[in-house]
Amino acid sequence: MHRSGRKEPRWPNRRRLARRLLPALALGSIALLCLASPASAGDVAVLMGANVGPYKEALEGFEKNLAGHEVVKTFDMDGDQEKGIEKVREIEDELKPDLIFAVGVWALQAIMQTPTHTPVVFAMVLNPPTVLGNGPANVTGASMNVPPKASLQRLRELGPQIKRVGLVYNPAKTGYLVTEARAIAGSQGIELITKEVNTPGDVVPALEALASENIDAFWILPDETVLAPAVTKHVFLYSYRNKIPVMGLSEHQARMGAVLALSAASNEDMGRQAAELANAILGGRKPSAVPYTTAREVHLTVNLKVAKKIGVTVPDDLIGSADTVIR
Amino acid sequence: MQQWQPPRGVAGAMILGLTLASPAFAGEAKHMEDVIPSLYTEDGVPGVQLQLGGHQPHFTEGALVELNRLNEDITSTLGLLALNSTVSGYTFDMELGVPVRNTESFGPILSERAETLGQNRLNVGCQASRADFRKFEGENIDSLDVVLPHLDNPPPGIGNPPYEVDNVLVDIDLKITQEVYACYATYGILRNLDFGIAVPAVRVSMSADATAVIERNYFLSSTVHNFDPTGASGDSPNSSSSKHAFGLGDVVARLKYNFVQDHGWLPGMGALLQVKTPTGDSKNFLGTGDTRVRLLGIASRSYGIVSPHINLGWEWVSGGNREDNIRYIGGFDFRLHPKITFVTDIVGSYAYSSSAPGKSIVDGAFGVKVNPWRELIIAFNALVPLNKDTGLRPDWVPTLGVEYSFGGPE
Numbered sequence: 001m002h003r004s005g006r007k008e009p010r011w012p013n014r015r016r017l018a019r020r021l022l023p024a025l026a027l028g029s030i031a032l033l034c035l036a037s038p039a040s041a042g043d044v045a046v047l048m049g050a051n052v053g054p055y056k057e058a059l060e061g062f063e064k065n066l067a068g069h070e071v072v073k074t075f076d077m078d079g080d081q082e083k084g085i086e087k088v089r090e091i092e093d094e095l096k097p098d099l100i101f102a103v104g105v106w107a108l109q110a111i112m113q114t115p116t117h118t119p120v121v122f123a124m125v126l127n128p129p130t131v132l133g134n135g136p137a138n139v140t141g142a143s144m145n146v147p148p149k150a151s152l153q154r155l156r157e158l159g160p161q162i163k164r165v166g167l168v169y170n171p172a173k174t175g176y177l178v179t180e181a182r183a184i185a186g187s188q189g190i191e192l193i194t195k196e197v198n199t200p201g202d203v204v205p206a207l208e209a210l211a212s213e214n215i216d217a218f219w220i221l222p223d224e225t226v227l228a229p230a231v232t233k234h235v236f237l238y239s240y241r242n243k244i245p246v247m248g249l250s251e252h253q254a255r256m257g258a259v260l261a262l263s264a265a266s267n268e269d270m271g272r273q274a275a276e277l278a279n280a281i282l283g284g285r286k287p288s289a290v291p292y293t294t295a296r297e298v299h300l301t302v303n304l305k306v307a308k309k310i311g312v313t314v315p316d317d318l319i320g321s322a323d324t325v326i327r
Numbered sequence: 328m329q330q331w332q333p334p335r336g337v338a339g340a341m342i343l344g345l346t347l348a349s350p351a352f353a354g355e356a357k358h359m360e361d362v363i364p365s366l367y368t369e370d371g372v373p374g375v376q377l378q379l380g381g382h383q384p385h386f387t388e389g390a391l392v393e394l395n396r397l398n399e400d401i402t403s404t405l406g407l408l409a410l411n412s413t414v415s416g417y418t419f420d421m422e423l424g425v426p427v428r429n430t431e432s433f434g435p436i437l438s439e440r441a442e443t444l445g446q447n448r449l450n451v452g453c454q455a456s457r458a459d460f461r462k463f464e465g466e467n468i469d470s471l472d473v474v475l476p477h478l479d480n481p482p483p484g485i486g487n488p489p490y491e492v493d494n495v496l497v498d499i500d501l502k503i504t505q506e507v508y509a510c511y512a513t514y515g516i517l518r519n520l521d522f523g524i525a526v527p528a529v530r531v532s533m534s535a536d537a538t539a540v541i542e543r544n545y546f547l548s549s550t551v552h553n554f555d556p557t558g559a560s561g562d563s564p565n566s567s568s569s570k571h572a573f574g575l576g577d578v579v580a581r582l583k584y585n586f587v588q589d590h591g592w593l594p595g596m597g598a599l600l601q602v603k604t605p606t607g608d609s610k611n612f613l614g615t616g617d618t619r620v621r622l623l624g625i626a627s628r629s630y631g632i633v634s635p636h637i638n639l640g641w642e643w644v645s646g647g648n649r650e651d652n653i654r655y656i657g658g659f660d661f662r663l664h665p666k667i668t669f670v671t672d673i674v675g676s677y678a679y680s681s682s683a684p685g686k687s688i689v690d691g692a693f694g695v696k697v698n699p700w701r702e703l704i705i706a707f708n709a710l711v712p713l714n715k716d717t718g719l720r721p722d723w724v725p726t727l728g729v730e731y732s733f734g735g736p737e
Contacts, residue, residue: 049426050426051445052419052426053419053518053588054419054421055419055426056445056446056518057518060518079426104425104426105424105425106425106426124424125424126423126424126425127424144421144424222422222423222424224423227422227423249421249422250421250422252421252422253422263421264421
């Protein structure tokens with residue numbers, strides 16, 4: 001409908017031009033921004049517990065597998081908790097990353113002492129529940145623990161005679177692991193015979209108590225109460241005297257007297273696992289929805305010399321699947 | 328009639344300069360390599376010339392001697408401290424899942440250990456060394472005796488004319504000191520690959536004071552052979568020459584690769600490639616004048632506070648003078664205190680094709696490293712010749728160095 005006596009207003013040329021150009025400019029700006037940085041870019045800050053080879057390998061694995069994201073800065077707390085807490089504050093206040101990668105138990109402890117809402121992924125941590133407690137919602141990671149199922153499975157492969165497996169543990173350190181192991185042991189046809197200790201001094205009496213329980217094998221858990229050097233010597237003496245094979249935690253323990261030993265094989269792979277978790281979180285998943293992982297590459301050592309001394313025959317299949325065989 | 332005598336003893340080997348036509352007048356030599364040749368040289372004519380007596384007899388050294396051997400002995404005696412990583416804080420306990428503070432030492436001083444610095448770490452340092460050379464082939468250089476025979480004038484045959492049987496005996500007091508001030512840097516390109524460079528500044532001082540006497544084997548010798556004690560004719564029995572030089576030495580570049588570390592029972596193993604470039608002025612003994620490429624195999628391991636190590640390799644020397652040699656170092660370092668490491672080594676080289684002096688050199692080294700603050704290391708080393716009767720050798724070579732490491736994670 002035309003208004004009488006008035007011309008229809010016309011947009012001035014400049015305004016028309018601006019209206020036509022504006023969407024193009026906006027699209028162009030967005031395109032430039034997309035070119036300047038990836039659409040899914042996220043900044044990651046790293047806190048290392050110490051400048052030590054295995055941590056550096058894990059960091060290498062993490063950096064190589066961080067898809068579309070970037071480590072902006074790496075801090076070394078050099079084993080100093082105060083320094084670690086200071087670094088966490090610096091990360092939070094100045095860097096404000098999208099995710100923090102904590103390498104090692106000391107780094108995770110420093111973060112736990114400095115409350116943060118930033119998602120945290122850890123790697124190279126043994127027994128994470130002892131550090132995480134009730135499990136803050138923003139923390140997950142790749143632990144160094146060998147899955148209990150793998151340890152029990154290998155013990156079972158020693159032969160059908162392995163039915164009762166003994167272990168000594170401190171509930172405060174590895175109670176969670178024993179709970180998990182009990183749930184799995186039944187399916188492996190194994191009964192766990194456990195003794196609780198609170199101090200390294202309690203371990204030897206606990207071992208002697210186990211001797212009367214007719215166990216078929218002994219399983220060393222990654223429990224620092226049991227791992228004091230003077231105590232592990234008693235474990236291997238116990239094994240030798242009672243002719244009971246031991247499942248240890250490392251090739252070193254196999255050389256000391258364990259018939260079998262399982263350990264995490266690759267620090268770099270633990271870094272890769274952590275990167276996979278980080279990618280999932282940076283992609284939108286909540287850390288609480290991403291459970292922490294255990295070592296997926298494990299190294300099996302078999303000590304045939306010890307096996308022979310204590311009268312244990314190791315099946316050929318088990319020997320064949322070992323990464324290191326000590327003869 | 329005495330036969331012509333070739334120059335006796337090691338000093339004869341050193342006095343080649345008396346045969347060289349050197350334009351320098353005795354006094355300040357033009358170059359360090361001219362110090363000895365310029366003795367008794369007058370108006371460009373080398374040799375002792377006794378002009379009193381009517382004829383101009385002269386006593387010359389006919390053999391061309393390897394002064395370069397002396398040059399190389401001076402410039403190669405002082406080695407550079409090894410570019411080692413020093414303060415390494417931790418090992419890792421896989422069973423407990425925690426790092427453990429390292430009881431390892433700060434590393435050796437002259438030899439290499441297999442470990443590298445670590446990626447993105449930088450180690451920088453400076454060192455100062457000094458050598459007062461005392462012996463050449465077992466003889467004190469402050470009292471070298473040379474016998475200069477008479478030139479064989481026509482007709483051929485020493486003793487015809489009969490005054491040709493006289494000799495001139497020269498006693499030379501030689502002083503040689505060398506100081507090396509070097510700064511160096513090593514960078515961890517990769518976790519197991521280091522690159523290092525060392526830039527030395529060298530100061531050399533050399534002086535020669537000679538006194539000659541005539542050995543008269545002809546009964547009428549005094550009628551033909553006499554020094555002019557006034558020196559008016561230039562025939563003084565005394566002559567001296569000296570030179571001081573300071574400047575850039577031979578720059579050294581290194582690559583070290585660690586291919587085994589912390590793997591079961593194996594020692595740590597690595598390899599070092601070192602190139603020494605001829606950037607120093609060889610005429611003034613600031614450099615050797617040749618390119619040297621050294622390849623070393625390295626093995627080292629720590630057993631608590633004691634860390635033995637061994638380096639074995641080969642060095643190629645340019646110039647075709649058959650100076651290629653085998654290099655070896657073995658020793659250990661031990662950490663008696665968290666802040667102090669003692670080091671001891673046997674250091675040696677063997678030039679298997681060479682017939683020159685200094686073919687086999689063996690030294691003992693004793694040192695200490697102190698870590699007074701953070702990653703600062705102060706090192707002191709004493710190098711002591713164990714086979715003093717070969718080559719040009721000082722009594723000892725003290726070296727003082729400081730270094731600091733940066734980088735890696737903050």
